[in-house]
Amino acid sequence: MNGEFINVFDEIWYLDAECIEDLGDYARVIIRLGNITKLNLNKITDYVDIQNSTAWVSFEYKDELIRWEMKVDDDWLDREIFKKFNELIKTEQSMKLYISILDQGCLVGYFNKEQVFELNKLTKYKFEEY
Numbered sequence: 001m002n003g004e005f006i007n008v009f010d011e012i013w014y015l016d017a018e019c020i021e022d023l024g025d026y027a028r029v030i031i032r033l034g035n036i037t038k039l040n041l042n043k044i045t046d047y048v049d050i051q052n053s054t055a056w057v058s059f060e061y062k063d064e065l066i067r068w069e070m071k072v073d074d075d076w077l078d079r080e081i082f083k084k085f086n087e088l089i090k091t092e093q094s095m096k097l098y099i100s101i102l103d104q105g106c107l108v109g110y111f112n113k114e115q116v117f118e119l120n121k122l123t124k125y126k127f128e129e130y
Helices: 025-037 080-088 113-122
Strands: 012-016 041-049 054-061 064-069 096-102 105-111
Touching: 012 025, 025 041, 025 054, 025 080, 025 096, 025 105, 064 080, 080 096, 105 113
Parallel strands: none
Antiparallel strands: 012 105, 041 054, 054 064, 096 105
16 A cells, blocks of 8 residues: 555566666566566576667576576567566476466466466457467
8 A cells, every 4th residue: 555566466467568778677588587487597687788789688497597698679578578488487387387468468377278268258358378
């Protein structure tokens, strides 16, 4: 009530896709994706230099260092991060990240196919695998 944001649950997240401006922005995205998926991600770091069109994020997962180069488009999130994350977790259960695009933002959810099917019947905002 005092303006403080309270995260009710981790399985769905509203993300303003115009959010990449400086160091730490991609790291925050990976941290949140880790929370949604309950994956144990460590040593999360990033580099963002909009002026020089350079951005990357790295982290450790299952004792392997992962580093992804990210496309720079002003301050817009490279949505390929969702596809890369799904590729990374493809052996984990039957769950995947699903995205519903809402103008400049998106809803990011971590569901199985049955959950997405049922959710898409209930709302006009359709979730799709990215």
